Amino acid sequence: MSTWSTCLSLAEVAELPLLWSGDVIVVGGGSAGSAATVASARCGARTLVVERSGFLGGTGASVLDTFYGFYAPGAEGVRVVGGIAWEVADRLLREGFAFERPNTYGAGTGVTYEPDHLRRTWDRLVADSGAGVLLHSPVTRVVVEDNSVVGLVVETTQGPALLRARAFIDASGDAEVAWRAGVALERPAPGRRLQPLTATFRMMDVEVGATTTKELHRLIGEAADEGTYRLPRREGSVHRTVLPGVVHTNLTRVSGVDPTDPFELSAAETEGRRQIEEYARFLVDRVPGYAKASLVSTADRIGVRESRRLLGRYVLTREDVMSARDFDDAIARCGAPLEDHDGGGSTVWEYIGGDTPSGETYGVPYRSLLPVEVEGLLVAGRCLSATHDAHASVRSMAQCMAMGEAAGTAAAMSVESDVTPGSLDVGTLRDRLVKNGVLL
Ligand SMILES: Cc1cc2nc3c(=O)[nH]c(=O)nc-3n(C[C@H](O)[C@H](O)[C@H](O)COP(=O)(O)OP(=O)(O)OC[C@H]3O[C@@H](n4cnc5c(N)ncnc54)[C@H](O)[C@@H]3O)c2cc1C
Structure with missing residues (x-):
């Protein structure tokens, strides 16, 4: 030992x-x-x-x-x-x-x-x-x-x-x-309740306020049900920031991860970035106000709640x-x-x-x-x-x-x-x- x-x-x-x-x-x-x-x-x-x-x-x-x-x-x-x-x-x-x-x-x-x-x-x-x-x-x-x-x-x-x-x-x-x-x-x-992790990101050139939160959640649910996009979380928050035309996005969800396990945490970072690409693609394709938007930054690290x-x-x-x-x-x-x-x-x-x-x-x-x-x-x-x-x-x-x-x-x-x-x-x-x- x-x-x-x-x-x-x-x-x-x-x-x-x-x-x-x-x-x-x-x-x-x-x-x-x-x-x-x-x-x-x-x-x-x-x-x-x-x-x-x-x-x-x-x-x-x-x-x-x-x-x-x-x-x-x-x-x-x-x-x-x-x-x-x-x-x-x-x-x-x-x-x-x-x-x-x-x-x-x-x-x-x-x-x-x-x-x-x-x-x-x-x-x-x-x-x-x-x-x-x-x-x-x-x-x-x-x-x-x-x-x-x-x-x-x-x-x-x-x-x-x-x-x-x-x-x-x-x-x-x-x-x-x-x-x-x-x-x-x-x-x-194993078996202990643990909050999931979230990778956050920002989009620029957004027409801020063009969609309500309720409508956004409805559109996420619709796209997830169709199977066109892999969107594990059907709600979440997108909000305006101090910078004009830039929104902060808290939508991704990586569940079942032990953040104190080095390989699980590493895999969660990769999965978080994969989900960011998917949610950004969905926002641009499907959500009013995002037609000219693009992904401008991703968080330095995945967010660990617990x-x-x-x-x-x-x-x-x-x-x-x-x-x-x-x-x-x-x-x-x-x-x-x-x-x-x-x-x-x-x-x-x-x-x-x-x-x-x-x-x-x-x-x-x-x-x-x-x-x-x-x-x-x-x-x-x-x-x-x-x-x-x-x-x-x-x-x-x-x-x-x-x-x-x-x-x-x-x-x-x-x-x-x-x-x-x-x-x-x-x-x-x-x-x-x-x-x-x-x-x-
Ligand atoms: C996705 C997500 C969304 C959230 N949304 C909100 C929100 O909108 N508003 C809100 O108020 N709260 C929110 N929370 C909760 C809140 O952000 C956290 O609970 C809070 O930031 C924790 O603060 P802390 O100082 O305890 O830890 P942290 O801010 O994580 O600070 C811990 C620091 O310790 C450092 N550190 C760790 N290990 C070592 C080491 N061995 N040696 C030296 N340094 C080390 C880290 O690098 C880090 O800087 C959210 C959390 C997450 C994950």
């Missing part, structure tokens, strides 16, 4: 060069990780964000272009997320790189932005916070001593190196650090979501419906507290960011501790950024007061978050 381990002791990494040492390291620079980085550095902690790709913003800056979760669905359209997340959205809106877009299926008003500009916005916010940035550097192993995460091994352009800090945040989407540290996780497995998740000190459940439950240790709020894409060709929507959007919200507990087995580690973003159903509601980017801000603030406070994140006084954390504009 192999003795290779993802979790090492300090003695086992003694030969590696120490590339960086400080207070807080954030793994993954997506919505959660970038917000965590800014929050931690603004609290005065020496902070580094480590990202495997060449930009910050993650899925939000590569696959998507609309923040959901800021507004609770319902007649009043109340905003439930503030803090750094809203600072990002507000900055994009004020600079003319975003607009608010009423949602057609009840997820609340979205903020549609230009993803390339989001990358630069995070660059500026992180630089202004004073945090360090390490791009093109996947974390490959975790160093644990006495049940505490104390370091990471990272692959860099100069080979493997060691990073040391006093607190760590796993914002990798796939719970990469938690998994490597050996903590309890919910993982893709993979590994922490099984932490609290597991957020469907009941918590549907009953709009609050928690004494809530560090973020969410009003988004359960949005489950795992039902074959269609998507299932379930609203908090009833059959229609109500404007009700629930709290996201701090304990859902804390592993049971190790100290020195927080988890934020889509790999938080939640069931499949609860995750289908809480995974929007506004909530991921809010969780990131809470994790970053908690990590910095734990370093500042020399306690572990798990024994931090949550009341003090919540007070600090509210002082910084977080809505609780």
Whole structure:
């Protein structure tokens, strides 16, 4: 049997060069990780964000272009997320790189932005916070001593190196650090429900608004039934962007894939691109407004909705979501419906507290960011501790950024007061978050 381990002791990494040492390291620079980085550095902690790709913003800056979760669905359209997340959205809106877009299926008003500009916005916010940035550097192993995460091994352009800090945040989407540290996780497995993957794309020279969503869905169904086009998903979203004549398209669906299996993920990328060609061909051939349109770009990577998740000190459940439950240790709020894409060709929507959007919200507990087995580690973003159903509601980017801000603030406070994140006084954390504009 192999003795290779993802979790090492300090003695086992003694030969590696120490590339960086400080207070807080954030793994993954997506919505959660970038917000965590800014929050931690603004609290005065020496902070580094480590990202495997060449930009910050993650899925939000590569696959998507609309923040959901800021507004609770319902007649009043109340905003439930503030803090750094809203600072990002507000900055994009004020600079003319975003607009608010009423949602057609009840997820609340979205903020549609230009993803390339989001990358630069995070660059500026992180630089202004004073945090360090390490791009093109996947974390490959975790160093644990006495049940505490104390370091990471990272692959860099100069080979493997060691990073040391006093607190760590796993914002990798796939719970990469938690998994490597050996903590309890919910993982893709045969028979376990898992949301499908989607490859997004953009079309240019579109006569925007020439077809309604309802008519588009009818045309997809018709073409799929005829068998002229292979269109696995019969609904989905096509919407206008900041760029005139350009639409963002979320139509493809690659199901039954374990995104943590390297060959399955690779095959999903290829299948996603194949579906993009097919949907683009269908749009140009069959849909009013697309006669002169062409495919202008495809996402850098296929969009993964769900993979590994922490099984932490609290597991957020469907009941918590549907009953709009609050928690004494809530560090973020969410009003988004359960949005489950795992039902074959269609998507299932379930609203908090009833059959229609109500404007009700629930709290996201701090304990859902804390592993049971190790100290020195927080988890934020889509790999938080939640069931499949609860995750289908809480995974929007506004909530991921809010969780990131809470994790970053908690990590910095734990370093500042020399306690572990798990024994931090949550009341003090919540007070600090509210002082910084977080809505609780
Ligand atoms: C197809 C699709 C459509 C969606 N639509 C919407 C929508 O319209 N609006 C909305 O609000 N939400 C939407 N969501 C949900 C939302 O996008 C995600 O839940 C959210 O972006 C997750 O943010 P995150 O920060 O947790 O992860 P990510 O944004 O994925 O960030 C994780 C980062 O970690 C990095 N990373 C991973 N492993 C390592 C490693 N070992 N070392 C270093 N770096 C690493 C990755 O490169 C990535 O940058 C959608 C999701 C998908 C897939």
